[in-house]
Amino acid sequence: MTEQAKRVTRPFRFGVVAPVGDDLSAWRDRVRRIADLGYSTLLMPDVPTWQPTLAPTLATAAAIADLRVGSWVYAAALREPMSTAWEAHSLSVLTEGRFEMGIGAGRPGIEVELGLPAVSLAERRSRMRETVTALREFDGPDLHTPVVMAVSGPKAQELALEVADAVTFVLPADDDRAETTQRVRDFAGRRDLELAQHVAAVGDRVAPFMAPPDLDTAALRAADSLVILPSDPSAAAEEIQRRREEIGFSYFVIGADFAEALAPAVAKLSGQ
Template sequence: MAGKTFRFGVVAAAQEGGAKWRETARRAEDLGYSTLLSPDNLHLPTPTAALAVAAAVTTELRVGTFVYASPLRTPRAAAWEAHSLSVLTDRRFEMGIGTGLPAMREAAAELGLPYGNGAERLTQVSDTISHLRRLDGDAHTPVMIAAGGPKARQLAGERADIVTLAGSVLASRADTAQYAAEIRAAAGGREVELAMNIFVVGEEIPPWIRGFIGHDIETLVEHDSLTLLRGGPASMAEELQRRREELGVSYYSVNGAFLEDFAPVVARLSGR
């Protein structure tokens, strides 16, 4: 299938202070990454502040949330933050949003907000987009939805500009192709950019990533996990080209731990 041109993002947190964060932003831009993406977590600096700083020390790098957890803000507050970032970064901001991991239940409680059930959290995602569109007026802040389940994929296809396939770490290629097809069907004739997050680049999983995904490298290899990318730059590039052809995925993000390791692939494929 025909795909969009490749672009690449790096997911990192401003947890080591301002100087290190500014260095990360500049380095990501120098290496040719399209976006610097910040997670949403009460134990880290707020992505709103982090991304504003990153945009201020770069000229072309785009910035984005990866992703706002809908239970941690009211839809109007989330849209306010997103629109403000879009304006102050001269439209270099992309709002990523999703319903949040189960761990967000405790975070929402700490903020005095309801966690809600799945349908309610998905409604919050939709309402946030509606508020953002009203605030944007004639402008258009790109919206990414991290879509795991069928209802999220339906909403993402209908309303998002970018959809990150956020299913199981061990989802097969066939299942992932089906998820992508559902999103395209929901989009109708509207153009949607499909994205995927690569958790592991190479042969080793950093401990914190191992704890997050709950699987070792052997299990990822055994299941041909699409969250794993192995081999040298040429073979990695070939694999991503295969995925674009088979799945239509053209936008890939990697963890900040792999910023340098993945850079040769970015150099080979970015904009192609």
């Protein structure tokens, strides 16, 4: 029996990245609608100047609807470990265990764009480790805040194997499905972590905050990329099932603009 075959088949769950935007009332309605459609988690990007900061926004979302909430993802290039861990722990307490901390290195150059000193990849990984360590100390023995780690290279993958509860792979837009499948299988065979899939495009549309707006969806389909799903809910459900069977992905994260379109697939698969 292979290592992949020994993995537990996890039930499907679905998260939605839902930035606030300009209309706060519309955002509140969207949060409620996402919950009504059967999605499990409301997620927010960590990009200063684009929207309100994460902690109060996520606490507000958790008060509006019976959803899990999470960061997708804290950018280590912008984040001091101790204060980030305190914030994450506080959200776990205030939401009564419904918060999950997504954390990653951060988009290359994001700190320089914001007028901050450049942060090396090694320092970003160090901050990620220190954040999780401090979070565990804040949580103590009676609370465990789930950590979803965004990873790319082998060093980040090693860190996730040590400290994360779930992992999402930062995939290039033109990723080769066969190569990515083997990469994820090799990783997953070493420890049974939840595998999350960041879906940047559905059909011919690209999700705001999840990929550059000029992402070529035709090229994604031609490359059989994993960062795109079909717009037809039945086809999307089949593809999602294929990805769990062949690779192990069970947690799928999409943009809020696609929540309605993919709701039938979510209704069919959630918890299965």
